[in-house]
Amino acid sequence: MVIADQTKEPFIALQNVSKHYRNHHAVDSLSLSVNKGESLALIGHNGAGKTTLLKLILGLTRPNTGSIKVNGEVPSQTSDRKSIAFLPEIVSFPGSMTGKELITFYARLKNRPESECNKLLELVGLTDAVSKKVETYSKGMRQRLGLAQALLGEPELILLDEPTSGLDPSLRKKFYNIIEDCKSTGTTILISSHALSEIETRIDRVAILKRGRLVIHGSLDELRTAADLPVQIRVSTLSGQTPIVSDVLKPETPWRKFNDHCIEFDCHQDEKLSVLQNLSRIPSGVTDIEILPPRLDELYIHFAGEENES
Amino acid sequence: MKPILVMALAEIQEGIRNRWVIASILLLLVLAASLTLLGSTPVGITKASLLSVTMVSLTSLSIYLIPLIALMLAFDAIVGESERGTLLLLLTYPIRRWQIIIGKFLGHLSILAIAIFLGYGLVALYFVFDDVGTAQEWLGYLLMMGSSLLLGAVFIALGYLVSVIVQQRATATGISLVLWLFIVVFYDLILLGALLADKSHIIQSKLLAVLILFNPADVYRLFNLTGSDISALASGMSGITQSDLLSPVTLIMTLIIWLLIPLMLSIYIFQKREV
Numbered sequence: 086m087v088i089a090d091q092t093k094e095p096f097i098a099l100q101n102v103s104k105h106y107r108n109h110h111a112v113d114s115l116s117l118s119v120n121k122g123e124s125l126a127l128i129g130h131n132g133a134g135k136t137t138l139l140k141l142i143l144g145l146t147r148p149n150t151g152s153i154k155v156n157g158e159v160p161s162q163t164s165d166r167k168s169i170a171f172l173p174e175i176v177s178f179p180g181s182m183t184g185k186e187l188i189t190f191y192a193r194l195k196n197r198p199e200s201e202c203n204k205l206l207e208l209v210g211l212t213d214a215v216s217k218k219v220e221t222y223s224k225g226m227r228q229r230l231g232l233a234q235a236l237l238g239e240p241e242l243i244l245l246d247e248p249t250s251g252l253d254p255s256l257r258k259k260f261y262n263i264i265e266d267c268k269s270t271g272t273t274i275l276i277s278s279h280a281l282s283e284i285e286t287r288i289d290r291v292a293i294l295k296r297g298r299l300v301i302h303g304s305l306d307e308l309r310t311a312a313d314l315p316v317q318i319r320v321s322t323l324s325g326q327t328p329i330v331s332d333v334l335k336p337e338t339p340w341r342k343f344n345d346h347c348i349e350f351d352c353h354q355d356e357k358l359s360v361l362q363n364l365s366r367i368p369s370g371v372t373d374i375e376i377l378p379p380r381l382d383e384l385y386i387h388f389a390g391e392e393n394e395s
Numbered sequence: 396m397k398p399i400l401v402m403a404l405a406e407i408q409e410g411i412r413n414r415w416v417i418a419s420i421l422l423l424l425v426l427a428a429s430l431t432l433l434g435s436t437p438v439g440i441t442k443a444s445l446l447s448v449t450m451v452s453l454t455s456l457s458i459y460l461i462p463l464i465a466l467m468l469a470f471d472a473i474v475g476e477s478e479r480g481t482l483l484l485l486l487t488y489p490i491r492r493w494q495i496i497i498g499k500f501l502g503h504l505s506i507l508a509i510a511i512f513l514g515y516g517l518v519a520l521y522f523v524f525d526d527v528g529t530a531q532e533w534l535g536y537l538l539m540m541g542s543s544l545l546l547g548a549v550f551i552a553l554g555y556l557v558s559v560i561v562q563q564r565a566t567a568t569g570i571s572l573v574l575w576l577f578i579v580v581f582y583d584l585i586l587l588g589a590l591l592a593d594k595s596h597i598i599q600s601k602l603l604a605v606l607i608l609f610n611p612a613d614v615y616r617l618f619n620l621t622g623s624d625i626s627a628l629a630s631g632m633s634g635i636t637q638s639d640l641l642s643p644v645t646l647i648m649t650l651i652i653w654l655l656i657p658l659m660l661s662i663y664i665f666q667k668r669e670v
Contacts, residue, residue, distance in 0.1 A: 106669070140483075140670070143486075143487050145483065145486055145487065145670050146669060146670065162486070162491060162492060163491065166487060166488060166489050167489055169487065170487070171483075171484060171487040172484075173480050173483045173484050174480075175480045176479070176480035176481055176483070176484055177479045177480060177481070178479075178481060179409055179413075179479075179481070181409060181412040181413040182408070182409060182412055186408065186412075190401065190405045191488065193397075193401040194398055194401050194488045194489060194490055195488060195489060196397075196489075218412075231484075234484070
């Protein structure tokens with residue numbers, strides 16, 4: 086094993102980590118590292134071990150074998166956790182308290198001033214509801230309150246478990262904007278999600294889990310290379326002229342006709358350029374060419390399979 | 396120290412917000428007031444004064460009510476937070492697990508203290524205006540309030556023990572109710588039955604004393620009903636064993652042990668609990 090250079094030591098380093106409950110392997114000999122300031126998405130079926138992995142990193146539970154280091158320390162109940170924040174998948178705050186009271190409680194535990202509470206409540210857009218009881222909050226408001234507590238004390242590491250489930254599209258966008266702001270100040274972000282289409286453009290790397298094992302991890306491009314999935318090419322033509330496209334394709338290429346002016350076909354990454362050259366030689370009639378690289382959900386199904394949890 | 400205080404304050408705040416505090420005060424106040432008014436109707440000439448009679452009635456009431464209030468405050472403490480998901484979140488904050496238990500304990504104890512001292516204290520005002528009771532009787536009344544709080548503390552700790560062991564809130568509710576029924580009702584019935592059936596007197600007074608020490612509610616009862624000669628007279632308990640095993644100091648020490656064991660056991664089990 087090569088010992089990493091001190092300056093490049095990953096912020097989170099897991100080595101051969103296993104965690105099992107009774108007869109169930111929640112996490113199985115998993116090795117993974119995340120650098121400081123990086124954002125990583127954990128994706129996998131329900132029960133693939135995402136939440137257990139987050140708990141291990143938070144030090145809420147200990148691995149049966151293997152080692153975990155977060156910022157050079159073994160995470161545990163006693164370690165300094167002022168710089169780590171968490172947003173659980175399901176959290177229902179006591180309803181009889183107001184939003185302000187709750188965030189103040191968490192701020193006091195983290196030794197943060199009350200002024201920060203107001204600032205964060207404003208950031209997540211809850212200023213008007215601070216003195217209302219949490220039981221009157223909508224799901225989105227509760228989730229934003231959860232986000233506000235996670236941002237207390239400018240944490241170095243934020244772990245988010247399914248953060249956008251139940252948020253409407255505009256809130257999701259706002260949510261990711263806030264997360265991106267954190268990232269720009271060097272915060273490391275771990276996000277577990279099923280919302281693949283919305284995270285794919287917002288994270289640096291992806292780790293796909295299946296039954297507690299790490300199937301693959303890397304950037305989206307690395308995953309695409311490894312998957313070797315075909316690129317989709319969609320060509321629009323003038324109405325009724327799609328044969329001019331299908332004629333220049335290799336005869337064995339299966340193509341799908343959307344309607345009388347749009348045709349789509351799969352193309353291997355290596356052949357993409359020559360296919361495009363052929364298309365560009367079509368003298369007239371082509372109005373648009375779209376190249377669609379495999380998306381995260383396709384990559385996910387390729388690596389993790391379509392099966393559901395057992 | 397600070398996380399404990401933050402936790403305790405949050406519990407008190409929540410207790411006020413969800414009306415637990417006001418409900419407990421009112422419950423104790425209304426019942427204590429009705430007992431006082433009942434006790435003040437002339438029932439013939441006794442050597443005991445009104446204050447002592449009231450105190451004895453309040454003791455009998457507290458034996459049932461205080462454990463119930465304490466258990467209802469406490470059974471939810473860990474398992475409830477666990478079900479709501481707030482426990483997972485709380486544990487990621489700079490607070491240790493023992494601090495959570497101790498903080499919650501201080502918070503719940505304060506709620507109970509407010510309820511007992513306001514509920515029973517306001518009733519005592521009635522006697523102040525009527526100028527009844529000797530200094531010794533007043534001391535007895537104060538000791539009754541203090542020991543009621545201690546009894547409550549024991550049952551808060553027992554509630555936590557239930558709360559850290561079980562995985563579901565509903566289970567905790569059930570176990571707490573059974574615990575309450577057993578300690579304050581069935582234990583004495585079983586003991587009484589055994590004494591009645593025991594024709595050959597196998598159960599000596601020493602053994603009886605020990606059996607009583609094994610039940611915190613009985614310990615509390617004995618402390619308040621035999622603590623002074625007057626209350627013993629008023630309660631008709633003056634005949635019970637005068638052995639050293641059941642001296643007031645022993646009784647209070649026993650209650651403290653009854654508090655510490657479940658409290659420390661709760662912390663120990665909570666440390667081991669998977670979240």
